[in-house]
Amino acid sequence: MPPLNRPRIVAAAIDLIEREGADAVSMRRIAADLGVGVMSLYNHVPNKSALLDGVSESILSEIEFTDDPAAPWTERVRMQARAFRQIAHSHPRSTMVVVSRQLKSAAGMLPVERALSTLRGAGFGEQEAVQIFRVFIAYVIGSLLREVGVTPTFAPVHGTIRAGDVDPELFPEIGALAPHLSTCDHEAEFDFGLDLLIAAIAGRLAGRTG
Amino acid sequence: MPPLNRPRIVAAAIDLIEREGADAVSMRRIAADLGVGVMSLYNHVPNKSALLDGVSESILSEIEFTDDPAAPWTERVRMQARAFRQIAHSHPRSTMVVVSRQLKSAAGMLPVERALSTLRGAGFGEQEAVQIFRVFIAYVIGSLLREVGVTPTFAPVHGTIRAGDVDPELFPEIGALAPHLSTCDHEAEFDFGLDLLIAAIAGRLAGRTG
DNA sequence: CTGTCGAGACGTACAGCGTACGTACGGGAG
DNA sequence: CTCCCGTACGTACGCTGTACGTCTCGACAG
Structure with a gap:
């Protein structure tokens, strides 16, 4: 032993x-x-809380940033978000623990440093980089919590809503869209929103420099 | 009594x-x-879980949708997201309870119905409307959880990070941006990301119809 | 008025939780 | 050898959700 x-x-x-x-x-x-x-x-x-911090830190430290400095910043942002999602996905039931603990350690700050560095390098201003960073964090965490079933609210998962379950008079759209609401290609939908966000901030940058 | x-x-x-x-x-x-x-x-x-469901339902039913059908869909989407945020903000410490319980009741489905109806009315396809809806939900929930301190991860709140606390060699960006990372105008930043997302999907729609 | 009945309030009890505290053991230092 | 300290461990306290049995009280039948 x-x-x-x-x-x-x-x-x-x-x-x-x-x-x-x-x-x-x-x-x-x-x-x-x-x-x-x-x-x-x-x-x-020392206590259970510290143990859960250790869980979060351990999982976070598994993130591998294959960050190609030659790649365009849009691609690097995409890759970082995907790397984070992938780690969370490889420990799905720990995801809530990971994202709900604020770590001051290196494991917790390294992803932040990487993201901010990428955004600053892309040409965003100080406050702007932080704001964009926070938008991405919100989207990524919100997506992950839905994917792992922590926050299914307003996003019914498979089998939860069937067309017959809802009153089509009160909720016509939900009834009509039930087939789409009850299925979800998590990876594709994550990329869908990620691309949306990246395009939005890229447009912001382009509109300024040229 | x-x-x-x-x-x-x-x-x-x-x-x-x-x-x-x-x-x-x-x-x-x-x-x-x-x-x-x-x-x-x-x-x-019947049990504690049902009681918490009741908490969520009660708070959710406070949402007032002042939905002007004459307003452009972009404005209606913005207003719905803000209405949801405002309710969560008026019961900040209950927010995690609200978003972590999947309700099949009318109180839980009404916001979904409103949002989907608005998106469908704007001209988005069935699957597209659902995907966009999910992106917004992810962003809103992610933002709210950060605002109320449930998921401070990667988004240090006021006072958590000071310039002297981090090794500027390991984390130069975090050190340099510490003033911006340690303060946050939640409402302005929420609107910032919301506008980003709305602009992104509006561009998507415009690119197709004309 | 009396007897009955059902619903709601309540006390007790059980298994499980985090963890403070006291104890016992085993290996390295002197 | 003795001493000492870090580690493992058992016990105990106050907390949790809730199953179960009891008691009280208002309404209604006869």
Whole structure:
């Protein structure tokens, strides 16, 4: 039995979240999965909150930025957003944990640095770069939370809405569009909105310089 | 003492959430606030989850759609997004509860119906309208969660990042942009992204019809 | 008026939670 | 050898949601 340590505890937490969901995470359960007493965990992790921070940090640090400096900035922005989405997608049930924890560590700030650097390099002003950055973050997080089922509100997922379930008098559009509302190619729709946003800010930049 | 009933319980829950946060919500606490035994609540609400659904529904039903049919569709979309944001803002600490519960009731579907109707009326195709709708939902929810502090990730709020806190060698952009990252005019930034998105889809429509 | 009945308020109880605290053990330092 | 400290662990406290049984009270039948 290898010694108990923080990375092993964090890994067990991620594993548990992916197997049974974030609600199943408890210190007792993690300890049981590790074959260890509950309180032994506290020798390596100050509390549950810090453990979840560790989960977020661990997942975040998996992001691989294959950032080609020669590529146009629009492509680099697209790739960064996709890289983030892909990591979240490889740990779907941990996504809510990742995005709901503000990390001050390097793992949390590196993606921010990359994005801001790309936007500044593209020619956006200081405040402008930050605003655009925030718009992208909002879109990416909003999309991810819908994809993983945390915020299904207003975006019924597969099987939730069928044409017969809604009163076509009260909700004619929902009834008519039920086939489209009940299916979703997440990746294609993510790219759809991403392209929309990139085109919008590219137009902003073009309108100024030329 | 008025009789215990579901609306009174839901109102107490909303009040408690706004005063002490969603984590403070427990059946015992709500019962105590109402001066009532814990189990009495279960005569009017089947369980805690249904109670939170009631919270979401109650807040959602406060949305007032002042939807001028004569206004251009771009303006109507903007107004609907703002109306949603404003309601969330008037119950900030309940926002996460509202957006994380999928409601099949009329209160939950009315905003969807309005938005889809507006987009279809603007001339977008069936699948296109749904996709655009989802993009807006993602942006709005992502923005709201950041504004209310649920997902501060990658978007440090006031006071979180100061210039001296970051290693300017590792994170030069974050250091340089710290003044802008640490402040945020939420309403202006929300409108900034909203205008960006509206302009993007308007361009899409214009490019097709003429 | 009396007997009955149903609905709602309530107390108790159970399993689970995070974690503060005290204890026991095992290996390195002197 | 002894000492000491970090680690593992058990126990305990106050909290959670809620299943279950009981009690009270108003309405209605006879």
